[in-house]
Amino acid sequence: MSNFVFISPNFPEAYRWFCIRLRENGVNVLGVGDASYDELHPDLKRALTEYYRVDSLENYDQVLRAVGYYTGQYGKIDWVESNNEYWLELDAALRTDFNITTGLKSDEIEKYKSKMRMKAYYRQAGIPCARFAPVTDREAGLAFAREVGYPIIVKPDSGVGAIATWKLKSDEDLEAFFQDIPPVPYLMEEYVPGVVTTYDGICNSKGEVLFAASHITRNSIMDMVNEGVPTYYYVDRAVPADVEAAGKAVLRAFGASSRFFHLEFFRLTEDKPGLGKRGDIVALEVNMRPAGGYTPDMLNFSQSVDVYQMWADMVAFDELRHSYDGPKSYCVYAGRRDGKPYVRTLDQLEQQCGSHARLFTRMPDALAGTMGNQVAIACYDTLEEVDRFVQDAFALQAEEE
Numbered sequence: 001m002s003n004f005v006f007i008s009p010n011f012p013e014a015y016r017w018f019c020i021r022l023r024e025n026g027v028n029v030l031g032v033g034d035a036s037y038d039e040l041h042p043d044l045k046r047a048l049t050e051y052y053r054v055d056s057l058e059n060y061d062q063v064l065r066a067v068g069y070y071t072g073q074y075g076k077i078d079w080v081e082s083n084n085e086y087w088l089e090l091d092a093a094l095r096t097d098f099n100i101t102t103g104l105k106s107d108e109i110e111k112y113k114s115k116m117r118m119k120a121y122y123r124q125a126g127i128p129c130a131r132f133a134p135v136t137d138r139e140a141g142l143a144f145a146r147e148v149g150y151p152i153i154v155k156p157d158s159g160v161g162a163i164a165t166w167k168l169k170s171d172e173d174l175e176a177f178f179q180d181i182p183p184v185p186y187l188m189e190e191y192v193p194g195v196v197t198t199y200d201g202i203c204n205s206k207g208e209v210l211f212a213a214s215h216i217t218r219n220s221i222m223d224m225v226n227e228g229v230p231t232y233y234y235v236d237r238a239v240p241a242d243v244e245a246a247g248k249a250v251l252r253a254f255g256a257s258s259r260f261f262h263l264e265f266f267r268l269t270e271d272k273p274g275l276g277k278r279g280d281i282v283a284l285e286v287n288m289r290p291a292g293g294y295t296p297d298m299l300n301f302s303q304s305v306d307v308y309q310m311w312a313d314m315v316a317f318d319e320l321r322h323s324y325d326g327p328k329s330y331c332v333y334a335g336r337r338d339g340k341p342y343v344r345t346l347d348q349l350e351q352q353c354g355s356h357a358r359l360f361t362r363m364p365d366a367l368a369g370t371m372g373n374q375v376a377i378a379c380y381d382t383l384e385e386v387d388r389f390v391q392d393a394f395a396l397q398a399e400e401e
Contacts, residue, residue, distance in 0.1 A: 003074050006029060024312070031051040060090070071098065104288065111254065129283045130153075138175070155187060195267050200291050203261060216234055217232075233332070246281045259288050265284050304324055309322050331378070332377070337372055337373055357378050363375050
């Protein structure tokens with residue numbers, strides 16, 4: 001029986017399903033988290049053989065002691081995983097200290113954390129990348145702006161969800177940015193006009209893709225965070241051929257294995273010299289974990305699968321042991337913001353969706369900045385229906401004169 005230490009198995013709450021499916025596959029699942037045991041979902045409690053509470057997952061010594069305790073109680077630990085970008089470095093450090101070979105160690109993690117390092121692997125895969133430069137000083141920033149033209153994007157070298165990312169449209173914007181540079185490594189990139197399309201899935205120890213899907217975000221994630229534009233995206237019914245080819249090439253370049261992956265690309269909405277023609281694929285970011293929020297559930301709804309089970313099959317057997325042959329549909333997410341005068345309440349929107357409704361709930365506060373506070377997820381057979389749902393979800397009451 002494999003010993004699997006799951007870091008923070010209670011957050012996001014749906015991650016309990018990873019633990020449940022592991023347990024059903026005969027894996028010994030051991031939890032480490034900073035929530036009290038009483039706060040855990042009853043199904044998660046049943047899936048865990050034992051749960052070790054620490055005061056803070058930020059305290060590495062406490063987490064180290066927890067995994068050391070499990071080693072003493074159950075023998076060598078075979079897996080350590082959180083499936084969470086925030087704990088990626090913690091996972092790697094634990095694998096390094098306990099010589100766990102089923103995932104990334106500390107000396108490998110930088111290529112997945114650093115946006116600048118990623119670009120070399122994208123180029124190795126033959127995928128064009130936006131020109132970039134590390135943020136150093138005002139003069140270098142102005143020189144980069146002269147080279148690529150405005151707008152330019154500034155973002156942390158390590159970060160997710162377009163947090164602390166801005167579009168600079170002029171020398172004045174650039175001057176303002178350099179007057180208050182954040183105290184972490186930043187990079188500048190040329191602006192890429194496009195919609196975000198992804199390659200999401202699971203690969204085995206040989207890097208073979210066991211499952212893949214794709215979702216599309218039409219609005220800029222940066223604008224969702226900074227300007228409050230509507231947060232919505234949808235899972236495609238099938239993976240476009242060019243996205244699949246690019247995704248597999250990137251996985252090979254990175255040497256990805258035994259992972260849930262989330263690869264992001266731009267699809268150009270206009271010709272961009274040096275990058276490609278309208279409709280071409282351009283590199284964005286690589287993430288070795290599931291896409292955020294309720295996206296794993298959306299993959300299930302769209303593709304009639306159970307990604308939690310597929311991932312657990314990969315862990316336990318290095319292959320799929322369950323087959324799925326249900327209908328495929330577009331699964332659309334609308335993340336609404338509290339305080340906006342929407343025409344329909346969330347309950348009314350769910351009732352209007354009828355049999356198309358899948359999940360209507362609240363987003364945890366920790367994820368609401370990017371994803372919105374109110375979650376509305378539905379499935380449809382056509383993109384026209386998806387567009388109508390989005391219009392209805394974000395329709396605002398008319399202002400009184």
